[in-house]
Amino acid sequence: MAKLPAPFVQHMESLLQDEFSPFLRSYEHPRQQAIRVNGLKLSASRFRELSPFPLSPVAWAPQGFYIPEAERPGKHPLYHAGLYYVQEPSAMAPVELLDVRPGDKVLDLCAAPGGKSTQIASALQGQGLLVANDNQPDRVKALVKNIELYGVTNAIVLNETPERLAPALPQFFDKILVDAPCSGEGMFRKDESMVKSWDEQAPLRYAAMQRDILARAADMLKPGGRIVYSTCTFSPEENERTIAAFLQDRPDFRVVSVPLRHGFASGRPDWIGCADPDSVCAAVAGTVRLWPHRLQGEGHYVAVLERAGSAQEPENGMPDEADESAKRPDSSAWTGVGPGGQSGAMRSRKGSDKSGRPERLAASGKRDGKRPDEGGRGQQAADGETLFRTFVRDHLNVALSGVVRQQRDYVYLTAEGAPALDGLKAARPGWFVGTVHKDRFEPSHALAMGLKRHADAVRSISFGRDDAEAVRYVKGETLQLAEEKLNRSREEAAAKGYCLVCLEGYPLGWGKWQDGMLKNEYPPGWRWS
Numbered sequence: 001m002a003k004l005p006a007p008f009v010q011h012m013e014s015l016l017q018d019e020f021s022p023f024l025r026s027y028e029h030p031r032q033q034a035i036r037v038n039g040l041k042l043s044a045s046r047f048r049e050l051s052p053f054p055l056s057p058v059a060w061a062p063q064g065f066y067i068p069e070a071e072r073p074g075k076h077p078l079y080h081a082g083l084y085y086v087q088e089p090s091a092m093a094p095v096e097l098l099d100v101r102p103g104d105k106v107l108d109l110c111a112a113p114g115g116k117s118t119q120i121a122s123a124l125q126g127q128g129l130l131v132a133n134d135n136q137p138d139r140v141k142a143l144v145k146n147i148e149l150y151g152v153t154n155a156i157v158l159n160e161t162p163e164r165l166a167p168a169l170p171q172f173f174d175k176i177l178v179d180a181p182c183s184g185e186g187m188f189r190k191d192e193s194m195v196k197s198w199d200e201q202a203p204l205r206y207a208a209m210q211r212d213i214l215a216r217a218a219d220m221l222k223p224g225g226r227i228v229y230s231t232c233t234f235s236p237e238e239n240e241r242t243i244a245a246f247l248q249d250r251p252d253f254r255v256v257s258v259p260l261r262h263g264f265a266s267g268r269p270d271w272i273g274c275a276d277p278d279s280v281c282a283a284v285a286g287t288v289r290l291w292p293h294r295l296q297g298e299g300h301y302v303a304v305l306e307r308a309g310s311a312q313e314p315e316n317g318m319p320d321e322a323d324e325s326a327k328r329p330d331s332s333a334w335t336g337v338g339p340g341g342q343s344g345a346m347r348s349r350k351g352s353d354k355s356g357r358p359e360r361l362a363a364s365g366k367r368d369g370k371r372p373d374e375g376g377r378g379q380q381a382a383d384g385e386t387l388f389r390t391f392v393r394d395h396l397n398v399a400l401s402g403v404v405r406q407q408r409d410y411v412y413l414t415a416e417g418a419p420a421l422d423g424l425k426a427a428r429p430g431w432f433v434g435t436v437h438k439d440r441f442e443p444s445h446a447l448a449m450g451l452k453r454h455a456d457a458v459r460s461i462s463f464g465r466d467d468a469e470a471v472r473y474v475k476g477e478t479l480q481l482a483e484e485k486l487n488r489s490r491e492e493a494a495a496k497g498y499c500l501v502c503l504e505g506y507p508l509g510w511g512k513w514q515d516g517m518l519k520n521e522y523p524p525g526w527r528w529s
């Protein structure tokens with residue numbers, strides 16, 4: 001581990017006093033490695049049966065497990081099936097405290113690379129809406145990848161600043177996570193780069209950012225809603241003082257005290273000079289600190305904030321996608337083909353990008369019956385909705401509900417309750433289900449990953465956990481595959497065509513079967529090298 005900065009050590013000693021020695025000794029212990037099971041795909045008990053690693057539970061996260069330090073969890077085909085996320089154990093606490101329920105509209109405001117977004121998605125169980133946002137375009141690419149790998153179908157991924165988001169989505173969300181950018185002091189043991197990038201002014205710099213971000217988040221929360229504010233730093237400036245300043249500015253919010261279980265320690269009003277137990281700042285005693293010498297995890301801080309009032313419809317009068325779609329004749333949940341429907345196309349200035357680069361949306365996504373012809377290729381895109389529906393009818397055994405949106409050649413399915421995204425930069429305005437090539441529909445990797453089991457596809461092949469073919473598939477190799485090995489759920493289905501490739505029944509991606517060969521459709525950028 002890199003040497004701890006001397007001013008940091010001195011500051012911690014002055015804060016911790018008697019507790020300083022055990023704190024400092026914690027840096028002699030190795031960091032804890034953990035994974036979190038993807039509850040969208042399987043239960044923790046099912047994962048236990050499949051796990052190639054010894055597992056021991058993380059006390060504060062029912063789907064979290066410590067695994068031995070020597071394991072390489074990112075190098076296993078089960079990882080490529082999106083069955084777990086590699087996540088620092090303390091980092092699992094904020095979403096547990098957000099108390100997400102299926103059907104909630106949730107904003108993850110500082111979301112990249114998506115550890116907590118995938119945890120929120122798991123709690124939503126495919127119902128409601130997740131808006132995952134980050135202001136850094138490069139980090140949004142990783143966020144998109146994780147959302148898609150974990151099979152999240154009810155998310156929108158944005159690349160916006162809180163300043164631009166807040167006026168667009170006032171009082172829209174039931175729950176908001178602000179996993180704030182911070183000076184990262186709690187990660188020194190895990191990540192040397194955090195030590196190197198730290199300087200004495202960092203806490204004050206970040207504190208200013210955090211106050212702005214939290215203020216904007218508050219404007220997007222419904223009355224009665226909940227914000228969880230979290231950092232991975234020890235600095236009181238970025239933790240208790242940020243929350244105390246927020247409470248001072250926003251009397252409509254209160255701190256919900258977090259029970260002191262699992263080794264969680266209380267927030268420290270005394271560290272920000274808050275001595276009067278009747279003052280507003282005293283409420284920060286109900287926030288929690290996760291210390292590396294008191295539990296098995298890195299340093300974190302979590303505050304749970306609730307807005308007064310009862311959670312009702314948004315007061316902004318702004319119709320959401322569900323309200324809008326209710327007025328449209330063909331926007332309800334559908335199964336299979338419904339030819340002759342409107343195109344579902346939305347006009348856009350620029351095309352979106354499969355790699356996750358954001359696009360600023362120029363229109364609300366309302367169906368206007370027009371085709372987008374602004375691709376710069378002098379061509380109109382084909383009717384993606386009809387092609388998509390035809391693909392679903394011919395290749396899948398599931399009903400997929402939601403409103404289809406088409407941006408140039410890219411087809412998305414948007415979740416119930418999705419807002420209009422006028423003028424916002426969206427990397428994914430919904431579940432990216434495929435691409436239109438002339439009159440053909442090419443299913444996306446995200447479509448495969450959003451399916452639950454091999455039986456969701458008409459044609460499938462499922463490898464076992466230890467089959468060499470699974471590794472060869474995620475490496476991008478073409479596989480030889482006898483026709484008898486294909487599962488076909490419809491007698492009349494030809495062997496030739498798209499085949500859902502699975503591991504222990506869980507989707508890994510697409511292949512195309514023909515004449516004993518499975519052509520590999522695993523995305524090149526995702527391959528195991």
Ligand SMILES: C[S@@+](CC[C@H](N)C(=O)[O-])C[C@H]1O[C@@H](n2cnc3c(N)ncnc32)[C@H](O)[C@@H]1O
Nearest residue numbers: 110111112113114115116134135136179180181
């Ligand atoms: C602690 S990290 C988030 C980690 C993430 N929640 C996870 O669990 O994977 C903080 C994130 O905030 C983003 N960020 C920084 N300033 C921001 C701002 N003003 N608005 C939104 N996101 C911001 C950074 O790009 C970074 O990805």
